[in-house]
Amino acid sequence: MNDLQKIPCVLMRGGTSRGPFFLASDLPRDQAQKDATLLSIMGSGHPLQIDGIGGGNPVTSKVAIIGRSKVEGADIDYLFAQVRTDRQYVDYSPNCGNMLAAVGPFAIEAGLVQGQGTDTLVRIHNVNTGKLIEAKVPTHGNEVIYLGDASIDGVPGLAAPIALTFMDAAGAKTGKLLPTGKAIDIIDGVAVTVIDCAMPMVLIRAIDLGLTGYEDPQALTENRELIARLARIRIKAGQLMGMGDVTDMVIPKPVLISPARKGGTLSVRYFMPSECHPALATTGAVGIATAAVTDGTIAFEDAGKLTVPTQIQIEHPAGRLDVQLEMRNGTITAGLVRTARRLFEGYVFAKPNTAIENAA
Structure with missing residues (x-):
């Protein structure tokens, strides 16, 4: 050898x-x-x-x-x-x-x-x-x-x-929490929130794509029409974020947002970017939770207009991931538990x- x-x-x-x-x-x-x-x-x-x-x-x-x-x-x-x-x-x-x-x-x-x-x-x-x-x-x-x-x-x-605390996750790639300067943008005919916090993402209401947002991950992955549309949206979002052509990059990640069904704050389907995650990325959870307390975003409206400190409970295909948001030295920290x-x-x-x- x-x-x-x-x-x-x-x-x-x-x-x-x-x-x-x-x-x-x-x-x-x-x-x-x-x-x-x-x-x-x-x-x-x-x-x-x-x-x-x-x-x-x-x-x-x-x-x-x-x-x-x-x-x-x-x-x-x-x-x-x-x-x-x-x-x-x-x-x-x-x-x-x-x-x-x-x-x-x-x-x-x-x-x-x-x-x-x-x-x-x-x-x-x-x-x-x-x-x-x-x-x-x-x-x-x-x-x-x-x-x-x-x-x-x-x-x-x-x-x-293992307790993880993200000290100041906003602007992880672009330097801005809301890279376009707006909480809502219109891409491919639908309202989206383009956010950069731990992970650059494009948040989309599932209902706006003709979905419930509670579908099985494999079924979403096999929906080639959906995957093609999400690709168009994220490529345009990447341009709006100042990231250039993101065709060959895995960011920004598309995320479908829906009302919670099991006592949580929100329900999500997270894409990687052309396959639906069987659960939820930790960085994705941090960004989604931050969006949920950011005025005007899709997540903020659907989560009930929450303020920090708070716990955001995100339902995903495999269960739930809880994110604790706190203020430290004027910035939001996000804490969660992994193993x-x-x-x-x-x-x-x-x-x-x-x-x-x-x-x-």
Whole structure:
């Protein structure tokens, strides 16, 4: 196997996502070589990713790259990579809040952060967005505790709770909470809210697209007319947000908004962007919750015109995700609970770097 690259790797579940975690020092510094390595590791370009360790779905084709941070107020850097399943393409434009749940545990076990007491605070700088997130990781000394009594919808069983706090998520990519300067825009004949908070998104009332918003995710994914229309809307939204041509990017994400049915604040269907998420992205939840307290947005109207501090309960296909909004130093912070698990550690093998179809 000396013709293959042998790279230390830890496979982890973070929230409702899963993927390999790497130390930045173990991957090539050259961007093209790094992309080629990740594409080979994941098996990108095949729908099942049969020649790699990817899971053939956007939520299991994610990579976390971790290193020490030189950013003031941060312990570690976290670079997220969304590896496309359908073709050889690595997208570094978004953050992933579910994978983020496993970043703190990985950093402690990799020796990048010293565990302390029963809870260890890990201050994370997300390289993709430049934003800071605090993770409170259950520990026993320097040992990470994974077993516990917390549950999150979309993941079976119980685990130890990891509290994430997004310190100032507004303007993650564009620098503005409402990049167009308006709470409502009209795109493709429907009213939308274009918002950039943890994740750039386009919020659309499901009823305006002839849907209830409670449909099964697979049925929505297979509705090719819907997917084509959402693509038109998000491409136009990307232009309005100043992001240029977003055709090959996974942001902004389209989100269908509907009234809650099970006692929550809102019900949503979140797209990635051409497949409906089986649950809900953590970053998406932060942005949707913030929209719910932002005057004039679609979410604000449907949530009942709430003000901070408040808890936003977002219903999704797998259950519910609660986001606690608070004010700190004049900005909104968003807190939520996720869980994580270390699945295996060892080495992954990548083919030698060769020319790739299209690397970000």
